[in-house]
Amino acid sequence: MNAYDYWSIFQGSFTTVGVSLAGVLVGLPLGLCLALLRWAQMPVSRQIAYLYVSIIRSCPAVTLVMLIYFGSPQIGVSLSPLVAAMITMAVTASAFSSEIWRSSLLAFDRQQYDAALAFGMPRFTRVWRIVLPQIWRSSLPGLINETTMLIKSSPAIAVIGMVEITRAAQRVGARTYDPLPPLMVGLALYVVIIFALVRLQRRLELSGNRLEPIQ
Amino acid sequence: MSYDDFILVWQQYPKILEAFGNTLMLIVISGSVSMMLGIFLTPMLMSRRKAISLSVSVYCESMRCMPFLLFVYMIYFGLPSAGIQLSNWTTGIVALILYNAAYMAIFLRGAWQDIPKETIEAGRAYGFYGFKLFRRVIMPLMLMRAIPMVGNQWVQIVKDSAFLGIIAVTELTAAMNSIQSTNFIPFASFLSAVLLYWLISLVIELVTSLFTRYAQVRRT
Numbered sequence: 001m002n003a004y005d006y007w008s009i010f011q012g013s014f015t016t017v018g019v020s021l022a023g024v025l026v027g028l029p030l031g032l033c034l035a036l037l038r039w040a041q042m043p044v045s046r047q048i049a050y051l052y053v054s055i056i057r058s059c060p061a062v063t064l065v066m067l068i069y070f071g072s073p074q075i076g077v078s079l080s081p082l083v084a085a086m087i088t089m090a091v092t093a094s095a096f097s098s099e100i101w102r103s104s105l106l107a108f109d110r111q112q113y114d115a116a117l118a119f120g121m122p123r124f125t126r127v128w129r130i131v132l133p134q135i136w137r138s139s140l141p142g143l144i145n146e147t148t149m150l151i152k153s154s155p156a157i158a159v160i161g162m163v164e165i166t167r168a169a170q171r172v173g174a175r176t177y178d179p180l181p182p183l184m185v186g187l188a189l190y191v192v193i194i195f196a197l198v199r200l201q202r203r204l205e206l207s208g209n210r211l212e213p214i215q
Numbered sequence: 216m217s218y219d220d221f222i223l224v225w226q227q228y229p230k231i232l233e234a235f236g237n238t239l240m241l242i243v244i245s246g247s248v249s250m251m252l253g254i255f256l257t258p259m260l261m262s263r264r265k266a267i268s269l270s271v272s273v274y275c276e277s278m279r280c281m282p283f284l285l286f287v288y289m290i291y292f293g294l295p296s297a298g299i300q301l302s303n304w305t306t307g308i309v310a311l312i313l314y315n316a317a318y319m320a321i322f323l324r325g326a327w328q329d330i331p332k333e334t335i336e337a338g339r340a341y342g343f344y345g346f347k348l349f350r351r352v353i354m355p356l357m358l359m360r361a362i363p364m365v366g367n368q369w370v371q372i373v374k375d376s377a378f379l380g381i382i383a384v385t386e387l388t389a390a391m392n393s394i395q396s397t398n399f400i401p402f403a404s405f406l407s408a409v410l411l412y413w414l415i416s417l418v419i420e421l422v423t424s425l426f427t428r429y430a431q432v433r434r435t
Binding site for chain 1: 277279280281282283284285288289292293296297370373374375376377378380381387388391392395400401402405406408409410412413415416417
């Protein structure tokens with residue numbers, strides 16, 4: 001392995017992190033919307049949200065990415081691998097985060113919501129000012145945990161030709177006929193990314209404890 | 216995308232059913248074996264001998280940081296240079312077992328730590344120790360507490376099994392990929408795969424909820 005090989009695997013980590021980050025940034029608000037739909041008990045959209053979450057949560061990332069990438073031309077849009085990968089990550093993140101948001105919403109004290117209503121706050125303000133700051137804090141550990149899961153499922157985007165860490169490492173191995181060292185380098189990169197997230201989670205949990213919500 | 220596409224996909228049902236059977240076989244074998252291996256590893260994780268607990272927890276933590284595909288590549292491409300050559304099927308099953316056993320062991324350790332100290336103390340007072348204490352007192356309580364986590368991990372095994380198509384194991388996603396590439400019907404074939412995976416995980420959730428109900432009656 002020469003320096004360029006190390007660099008090419010390292011470059012793969014930009015793809016892994018970038019695509020996962022895009023997925024999280026789009027997926028988390030989407031998941032919150034799904035969770036709010038179910039929380040608000042709207043008749044039809046609630047069942048649709050439930051069905052969506054249930055199907056996507058059991059769907060392998062490989063199948064989903066192929067469905068989106070190969071299937072999209074059939075409904076008239078042709079996606080580049082990068083966009084398809086980002087959409088896949090966002091869809092996965094939305095389904096998983098919706099479960100976490102929902103469990104925080106169920107633990108949320110509904111009396112506060114009613115109190116805000118009594119003060120005459122409009123619906124959006126109630127969610128934005130009263131509900132969101134509190135459930136945000138309680139669901140953060142779970143959300144970061146799900147982000148590590150998302151990163152672990154990100155090698156699936158290699159099947160549509162994206163060169164992320166695992167694929168880059170495997171390509172180097174195929175060239176040097178010694179596959180184990182590049183795969184170890186790849187593993188080290190994943191360990192760094194995931195440990196950074198775990199550390200972030202611990203920090204946020206500590207700072208979250210200092211700001212106890214008002215009972 | 217139309218209704219006919221689905222008919223075209225399902226006209227090849229022998230192929231689909233065979234692949235579906237393969238996926239089911241992978242899941243059932245690796246799920247049950249990794250559960251047993253997890254039960255075997257948990258006492259080692261909880262061991263008071265530092266060398267044992269440390270080495271097992273290094274194994275578990277490294278699996279937790281590794282994407283499944285990377286682990287598969289390590290076994291499939293990496294082991295031959297160490298002189299061990301496994302076929303793609305063996306690789307798939309071995310990788311699924313070793314990868315998920317680590318997760319199972321971690322969940323089971325969590326469940327063990329969740330058992331009230333008094334219960335284990337009571338077991339000791341009745342003269343249970345060592346293996347018998349684990350077998351008769353700790354293990355049943357630990358398994359009952361871990362049911363929801365283990366069920367989730369089974370769903371995770373379903374999702375991981377789809378990666379094995381990359382090393383040419385003919386499981387559901389790989390079979391659907393070959394159907395879509397010969398007939399150019401990607402949407403219908405992958406959607407069928409997604410729905411079949413959903414079916415599997417619904418069955419897993421059903422079984423998990425049955426076990427949870429069984430455990431709730433016997434909860435201490």
